[in-house]
Amino acid sequence: MTLYIFFFFLPLTGHLTFVLYLFCFPNSQPLCPPQYAQTVPLPEKSSLSEAPKSEKTPPKPIVLLWFWPENFRFSFSDCKTLMDIDGCSLTDDRSLYSEADAVLIFHKSIKHDSSNLPPSPRPPAQRWIWFHVESPTNTIKIPGLENLFNLTLSYRLDSDILVRYQLFVRETPEEHFEMPRKDKLVCWIVSNNNPYTGTGLRTKYFNELRKYIKITLFGKAYGSFLKYEDYYPTISSCKFYLAFENSIHRDYITEKFNAPLAAGTVPVVLGPPRQNYENFAPSNAFIHVDDFPTPKELAEYLLRLDKDDNLYRSYFQWRRHLEAKPHFVLQNQEFIKPICTACDYIGKHNEYRAPTNIYKWYFS
Ligand SMILES: *[C@@H]1O[C@H](CO)[C@@H](O)[C@H](O)[C@H]1NC(C)=O
Numbered sequence: 001m002t003l004y005i006f007f008f009f010l011p012l013t014g015h016l017t018f019v020l021y022l023f024c025f026p027n028s029q030p031l032c033p034p035q036y037a038q039t040v041p042l043p044e045k046s047s048l049s050e051a052p053k054s055e056k057t058p059p060k061p062i063v064l065l066w067f068w069p070e071n072f073r074f075s076f077s078d079c080k081t082l083m084d085i086d087g088c089s090l091t092d093d094r095s096l097y098s099e100a101d102a103v104l105i106f107h108k109s110i111k112h113d114s115s116n117l118p119p120s121p122r123p124p125a126q127r128w129i130w131f132h133v134e135s136p137t138n139t140i141k142i143p144g145l146e147n148l149f150n151l152t153l154s155y156r157l158d159s160d161i162l163v164r165y166q167l168f169v170r171e172t173p174e175e176h177f178e179m180p181r182k183d184k185l186v187c188w189i190v191s192n193n194n195p196y197t198g199t200g201l202r203t204k205y206f207n208e209l210r211k212y213i214k215i216t217l218f219g220k221a222y223g224s225f226l227k228y229e230d231y232y233p234t235i236s237s238c239k240f241y242l243a244f245e246n247s248i249h250r251d252y253i254t255e256k257f258n259a260p261l262a263a264g265t266v267p268v269v270l271g272p273p274r275q276n277y278e279n280f281a282p283s284n285a286f287i288h289v290d291d292f293p294t295p296k297e298l299a300e301y302l303l304r305l306d307k308d309d310n311l312y313r314s315y316f317q318w319r320r321h322l323e324a325k326p327h328f329v330l331q332n333q334e335f336i337k338p339i340c341t342a343c344d345y346i347g348k349h350n351e352y353r354a355p356t357n358i359y360k361w362y363f364s
Pocket of ligand 1: 124125126127128147148149150351352353354355
């Protein structure tokens with residue numbers, strides 16, 4: 001402002017102003033003329049640059065978690081400590097509803113009459129995120145949700161907010177891969193259903209396959225319940241791991257596939273076609289059941305690999321340049337990744353998004 005006063009008065013008062021200017025710089029001196037310039041309207045730009053520079057960063061957008069999925073709670077600070085995500089302010093405090101920039105709504109917790117959705121009126125600039133990680137087979141179509149959600153969060157590659165386990169390019173190639181010690185041939189951890197009596201495709205396949213090759217089972221259903229800390233070591237100790245999905249859908253390739261890749265084991269996959277798996281992992285990182293006309297022939301191939309170490313090792317070549325990271329296995333950590341990923345997204349995006357017809361999209 002001092003400079004501005006100077007140029008403004010220079011034509012009128014000439015040298016005197018110049019002397020005063022030098023004397024008055026900084027202009028707290030008692031001899032200085034009154035600050036006439038205060039009455040002169042300043043161009044907007046210069047008044048902006050005069051504003052005291054704030055040290056504070058702008059407030060982070062608020063993301064309101066409307067339901068705790070399956071009631072598995074964690075501390076929101078885990079996003080920073082476990083995933084290095086800090087781009088939003090996460091809360092489960094519903095009294096912040098009208099201020100929230102986005103609301104994260106877990107599909108499975110919505111009541112069939114949708115009476116437990118956030119209330120009307122909905123803040124006009126607020127985005128709602130449809131949060132769903134089950135396959136379409138295991139999705140209940142709750143009526144009335146078709147045009148409420150601006151953003152989708154799921155495993156599907158074409159979701160707005162993508163949550164899945166992916167391979168990463170290594171910064172430096174892995175020079176030597178120490179093969180974990182193996183004392184079992186084929187393993188399968190089944191958490192829910194009884195694999196002998198189920199009706200799905202994977203049960204049928206398993207019951208055929210086990211006629212020709214030994215399969216070691218783990219899971220609640222037969223008393224060999226695995227402790228969380230034994231999850232990765234157990235998978236590592238098997239040559240092959242059955243990564244059988246509970247239903248067959250595009251992109252529905254879950255942590256069952258990530259686990260053996262991260263543990264140093266070869267996944268044998270049953271799910272969408274091989275081509276879809278190859279969107280997520282190199283072709284020689286896994287064995288697909290569709291590569292064989294029958295379960296018997298798959299079993300024969302696995303037995304052959306068991307004898308041929310060079311061929312078996314070729315399934316680990318991808319590791320030189322790529323890396324699979326272990327996912328969280330504790331139950332109450334299951335939703336950390338999707339919730340933190342939503343926070344990260346909202347911290348980086350504020351575009352308008354017209355509502356999506358979620359069912360038309362999800363069941364397509
Ligand atoms: C979000 O979707 C709603 C309709 O469900 C719409 O009214 C609103 O303008 C959208 N908001 C943004 C910010 O995309």
